[in-house]
Amino acid sequence: MTTEPQHLLPNCRRVGDFLERVxxxxxxxxxxxxxxxxxxxxxxxxxxxxxxQRMLTVTLRNLERDGVLIRTVYPTIPPRxxxxxxxxxxxxxxxxxxxxxxxxxxxxxxxx
Amino acid sequence: MTTEPQHLLPNCRRVGDFLERVxxxxxxxxxxxxxxxxxxxxxxxxxxxxxxQRMLTVTLRNLERDGVLIRTVYPTIPPRxxxxxxxxxxxxxxxxxxxxxxxxxxxxxxxx
DNA sequence: CCGTATCCAGCTTGATACTG
DNA sequence: CAGTATCAAGCTGGATACGG
Numbered sequence: 291m292t293t294e295p296q297h298l299l300p301n302c303r304r305v306g307d308f309l310e311r312v313x314x315x316x317x318x319x320x321x322x323x324x325x326x327x328x329x330x331x332x333x334x335x336x337x338x339x340x341x342x343q344r345m346l347t348v349t350l351r352n353l354e355r356d357g358v359l360i361r362t363v364y365p366t367i368p369p370r371x372x373x374x375x376x377x378x379x380x381x382x383x384x385x386x387x388x389x390x391x392x393x394x395x396x397x398x399x400x401x402x
Numbered sequence: 403m404t405t406e407p408q409h410l411l412p413n414c415r416r417v418g419d420f421l422e423r424v425x426x427x428x429x430x431x432x433x434x435x436x437x438x439x440x441x442x443x444x445x446x447x448x449x450x451x452x453x454x455q456r457m458l459t460v461t462l463r464n465l466e467r468d469g470v471l472i473r474t475v476y477p478t479i480p481p482r483x484x485x486x487x488x489x490x491x492x493x494x495x496x497x498x499x500x501x502x503x504x505x506x507x508x509x510x511x512x513x514x
Numbered sequence: 515c516c517g518t519a520t521c522c523a524g525c526t527t528g529a530t531a532c533t534g
Numbered sequence: 535c536a537g538t539a540t541c542a543a544g545c546t547g548g549a550t551a552c553g554g
Contacts, residue, residue, distance in 0.1 A: 344527085388497040
């Protein structure tokens with residue numbers, strides 16, 4: 291056996307890849323803002339200051355693909371689309387809590 | 403007032419920024435490989451297949467700056483440099499464990 | 515042995531304009 | 535209202551060469 295269990299590598303990749311997605315510019319903020327109620331696209335757009343429509347769409351689609359949130363389209367005119375956390379999304383927020391706590395306790399706040 | 407508590411934003415940024423660093427291509431892998439013993443630069447370089455010297459240096463320096471690992475230089479010839487997790491680094495690994503578990507249970511493995 | 519310096523390709527993000 | 539299309543700028547990571 292080497293010092294490096296080979297089976298750990300793909301697992302680390304999976305975790306790293308996911309953290310990379312969740313660590314992008316908007317995902318954490320979006321998860322926090324979404325909270326525990328359904329929200330519409332425009333509502334999220336206003337709540338997350340500075341995000342472009344494009345990046346909001348991309349971020350939402352990524353989270354939907356990961357099964358973290360549920361997208362519901364109402365075929366009305368004008369259209370209405372609502373987003374909410376899935377059970378999986380809620381368990382993700384729970385899993386992220388210790389990391390958030392660690393960051394608050396161990397990382398300095400940004401300068402300025 | 404908006405629906406968005408203003409004080410949450412900087413905190414989300416701190417967490418998001420940190421996750422972005424820790425979610426880069428090599429950090430998680432490095433944390434796993436480093437484990438609980440001191441390792442030399444070349445040893446890490448061999449253990450993490452495919453990383454360049456440059457990226458190993460950059461990743462190590464970032465973790466050092468975050469207080470996650472300790473770098474010890476022995477001014478011998480040839481030089482010897484050892485890296486080890488700090489207490490803070492060990493607490494980080496503990497905090498990351500639930501996220502790792504979540505990923506294993508909720509994210510499909512990469513295709514191929 | 516343990517790095518640093520330089521250069522470059524590709525990816526990520528944002529601005530802007532447009533649409534059912 | 536809730537997006538999509540297009541384009542440009544900046545950043546990230548990797549290859550390569552060199553240094554104490």
